[in-house]
Amino acid sequence: MDPSEVEFLAEKELVKIIPNFSLDKIYLIGGDLGPFNPGLPVDVPVWLALNLKQRQKCRIVPPEWMDVEKLEEIRELERKEDTFTPVPSPYYMELTKLLLNHASDNIPKADEIRTLVKDIWDTRIAKLRLSADSFISQQEAHAKLDNLTLMEINTTRSFLLDTLNCMYKLRSNLQPGSSGGKAQDHQ
Amino acid sequence: MLTLTLLFTNFCDLTIDLFLHYFQRVALLVSSDIDALCACKILQALFHCDQVQYTLVPVTGWQDLGTAFLEHKEQFRCFVLINCGANVDLLETLQPEEDSIFFICDTHRPVDVVNVYNDTQVKLMIKQDDDLGVPSYDDIFRDEEEEGGDDSGNESDGGSEPSGKRRRYDEGEVERRIERQRATREWEARRREILFDYEQYEYHGTSAAMVIFELAWVLTKDTKDMLWWAIIGLTDQWVHDKITHMKYVTDIATLQRHVSRHNHRNEDEDNSLSIDCMRISFEYDLRLALYQHWSLFESICNSSYTSCNFKLWSMHGQKKLQEFLADMGLPLKQVKQKFNSMDMSVKENLREVIEESSNKYGMKDIRIQTFGVHFGFKNHFLASDVVHATASLLESTEKDDSPGDNFIKALDCLSRSNLERLHGGIDLAKKKLMAIQQTVASCICTNLILSQGPFLYCYLLEGTPDVKLFSKPMALTLLCKYLLKAFVRSTRNKRCKLLPLIIAAPMDVEKRTVIVLGIPPESETSDKKNFFGRAFEKAAESTSSRTLHDHFDTSIIELKMEDRTKFLDALITLLS
Numbered sequence: 021m022d023p024s025e026v027e028f029l030a031e032k033e034l035v036k037i038i039p040n041f042s043l044d045k046i047y048l049i050g051g052d053l054g055p056f057n058p059g060l061p062v063d064v065p066v067w068l069a070l071n072l073k074q075r076q077k078c079r080i081v082p083p084e085w086m087d088v089e090k091l092e093e094i095r096e097l098e099r100k101e102d103t104f105t106p107v108p109s110p111y112y113m114e115l116t117k118l119l120l121n122h123a124s125d126n127i128p129k130a131d132e133i134r135t136l137v138k139d140i141w142d143t144r145i146a147k148l149r150l151s152a153d154s155f156i157s158q159q160e161a162h163a164k165l166d167n168l169t170l171m172e173i174n175t176t177r178s179f180l181l182d183t184l185n186c187m188y189k190l191r192s193n194l195q196p197g198s199s200g201g202k203a204q205d206h207q
Numbered sequence: 208m209l210t211l212t213l214l215f216t217n218f219c220d221l222t223i224d225l226f227l228h229y230f231q232r233v234a235l236l237v238s239s240d241i242d243a244l245c246a247c248k249i250l251q252a253l254f255h256c257d258q259v260q261y262t263l264v265p266v267t268g269w270q271d272l273g274t275a276f277l278e279h280k281e282q283f284r285c286f287v288l289i290n291c292g293a294n295v296d297l298l299e300t301l302q303p304e305e306d307s308i309f310f311i312c313d314t315h316r317p318v319d320v321v322n323v324y325n326d327t328q329v330k331l332m333i334k335q336d337d338d339l340g341v342p343s344y345d346d347i348f349r350d351e352e353e354e355g356g357d358d359s360g361n362e363s364d365g366g367s368e369p370s371g372k373r374r375r376y377d378e379g380e381v382e383r384r385i386e387r388q389r390a391t392r393e394w395e396a397r398r399r400e401i402l403f404d405y406e407q408y409e410y411h412g413t414s415a416a417m418v419i420f421e422l423a424w425v426l427t428k429d430t431k432d433m434l435w436w437a438i439i440g441l442t443d444q445w446v447h448d449k450i451t452h453m454k455y456v457t458d459i460a461t462l463q464r465h466v467s468r469h470n471h472r473n474e475d476e477d478n479s480l481s482i483d484c485m486r487i488s489f490e491y492d493l494r495l496a497l498y499q500h501w502s503l504f505e506s507i508c509n510s511s512y513t514s515c516n517f518k519l520w521s522m523h524g525q526k527k528l529q530e531f532l533a534d535m536g537l538p539l540k541q542v543k544q545k546f547n548s549m550d551m552s553v554k555e556n557l558r559e560v561i562e563e564s565s566n567k568y569g570m571k572d573i574r575i576q577t578f579g580v581h582f583g584f585k586n587h588f589l590a591s592d593v594v595h596a597t598a599s600l601l602e603s604t605e606k607d608d609s610p611g612d613n614f615i616k617a618l619d620c621l622s623r624s625n626l627e628r629l630h631g632g633i634d635l636a637k638k639k640l641m642a643i644q645q646t647v648a649s650c651i652c653t654n655l656i657l658s659q660g661p662f663l664y665c666y667l668l669e670g671t672p673d674v675k676l677f678s679k680p681m682a683l684t685l686l687c688k689y690l691l692k693a694f695v696r697s698t699r700n701k702r703c704k705l706l707p708l709i710i711a712a713p714m715d716v717e718k719r720t721v722i723v724l725g726i727p728p729e730s731e732t733s734d735k736k737n738f739f740g741r742a743f744e745k746a747a748e749s750t751s752s753r754t755l756h757d758h759f760d761t762s763i764i765e766l767k768m769e770d771r772t773k774f775l776d777a778l779i780t781l782l783s
Binding site: 040074075076077120124125127130131134 | 255256257258427428430481482483484
């Protein structure tokens with residue numbers, strides 16, 4: 021998958037906005053939205069929120085998890101544990117990027133949040149790399165990883181699959197009965 | 208649904224359900240100056256908010272405007288003209304359909320009387336307190352039916368009345384007719400006088416960018432980007448000397464209120480904004496062009512204020528500059544370095560130190576009220592920096608640049624996301640300022656400015672270095688103003704100090720034309736009113752010189768090289 025596809029899927033997430041216009045309920049294929057009244061918060065998908073924000077028709081309210089203290093706690097927890105900890109949102113990375121690029125004036129302490137989310141991401145990707153490495157070196161048949169988000173899986177997906185395919189080809193091309201030592205060397 | 212309230216003069220005050228209901232698309236005709244570009248940017252942002260379809264057409268003169276109008280009149284009913292179209296009878300020039308509407312946001316004054324009094328097709332966007340001084344309706348317009356209607360009636364019914372009575376009746380009639388004709392002639396003479404007084408002097412009103420920003424503010428769709436563009440529009444008027452100092456200070460105060468309002472919004476919470484957000488700040492900064500992107504020394508040498516005060520074209524002036532720097536305790540090595548690389552200890556109180564020293568050398572106004580913008584960690588620009596950069600891009604004389612391309616490049620450099628273009632513009636601006644400085648120095652030293660009696664005159668020969676730069680109106684205007692200031696400083700002739708200046712420079716070598724422009728005399732309390740527009744027209748008429756009065760500023764014309772002498776002679780006779 022392309023990262024932009026993952027971002028596209030992330031834009032379906034709901035976020036709270038405060039509009040400055042009024043509009044009746046709108047009926048879209050994906051569901052109903054609205055009604056919009058000035059000053060009253062309403063939940064809309066991120067794609068609509070960003071469009072309205074760019075047209076200066078709303079103010080975006082940052083999601084609850086996008087807060088400096090909460091993110092600091094999550095980061096500490098992530099650094100302590102060896103396995104993956106539960107994430108604040110299945111699309112935390114994409115939402116952070118989208119909201120901070122287009123609506124950073126509505127999000128308090130935007131710079132610190134950006135740094136914290138990047139730290140969490142780095143820690144998790146490092147754990148993923150370690151895990152993939154040990155999976156291959158111990159020639160496991162299957163692995164179970166909890167709490168991974170789509171974006172993180174997407175970063176390793178193509179590389180991991182191609183690598184495993186190559187290794188399978190190398191292993192299956194060995195003559196039956198010849199030393200298995202050759203396979204060891206190719207790792 | 209969505210409405211736009213437009214601020215009109217006190218003649219018409221309407222709220223119109225405009226772009227979305229009556230007109231599907233809008234044609235935006237924008238003149239080629241920085242104020243117009245800024246107004247255009249703000250208007251484009253507003254259109255994006257409301258998803259209005261528009262077509263942007265840059266125009267450089269009346270011919271361009273006419274062509275653009277002809278091309279688009281089939282598809283568009285609504286035209287918005289920025290910094291063009293107010294000072295000429297628009298309906299007469301363009302001959303539009305009955306249902307076309309023109310919205311004009313133009314700083315050129317005086318506004319043509321037909322444009323002012325036309326209620327239906329021409330809408331002027333002017334602030335309430337901009338005093339236009341338009342003559343009253345009855346003084347200029349008069350119903351045609353009153354004249355001559357009674358005369359013809361009497362001659363026809365000749366035979367039916369007894370002859371004696373008719374003779375007496377006829378005498379009374381004849382007297383009344385003579386009386387009416389005399390009154391009409393008097394009225395017409397007065398009308399001509401009033402119109403002559405009204406249209407004699409050309410000047411500029413409030414910046415178009417500021418007017419459109421006020422529109423955005425009324426709609427509560429104003430953002431910091433739009434405010435910054437409004438600031439740049441106003442600063443353009445000051446850099447190119449189009450408005451008086453009083454007006455500049457008043458407009459700065461207006462913008463300062465908006466800036467505080469936006470800044471107050473940010474410092475509400477103790478959660479500060481991201482560093483990438485734009486911060487506009489009021490600065491009482493030095494009048495040195497581009498000094499933060501250049502070295503301090505170069506900036507002092509190439510800014511008109513300091514250069515004219517020190518008379519840097521002479522050896523004596525150079526020595527005075529060295530004294531000035533020594534007086535402030537600034538080592539030459541520091542001062543010739545790039546500004547950003549100067550020592551912090553030197554940069555700390557630079558403005559105050561320079562102001563103190565400048566007062567000793569007779570430069571009381573080295574500091575001027577202006578605004579600056581910060582975004583990100585590296586980027587800090589003053590409004591005048593952006594004006595110089597954009598002006599250089601707009602009038603760039605590189606080989607393969609068409610006017611349309613230059614317009615788009617200049618428009619791009621006003622957005623925050625195109626910083627490389629802005630830096631490119633700043634480099635071009637440095638070259639332009641250095642060229643101006645060198646040309647001024649050579650003109651003063653070789654006495655190229657001659658007094659022709661009622662005005663001063665300077666002609667740039669074809670071989671002058673960088674003369675290509677001066678074939679463009681804005682660059683030539685800067686040169687002209689700078690030259691006049693320098694001349695006033697260097698001459699001993701008291702009478703010459705009060706004269707206006709006309710400058711001519713080669714415009715197109717193949718077509719053998721020169722660009723001629725005139726500026727009013729230099730004085731502390733100048734009201735910047737320019738009478739050369741009418742003077743040029745009359746002189747051209749009387750000598751039947753081949754001129755092109757294409758520019759929106761009537762004081763800038765194009766003239767055939769061969770007709771130069773007779774045109775000048777006619778001007779001298781006219782203005783003596």
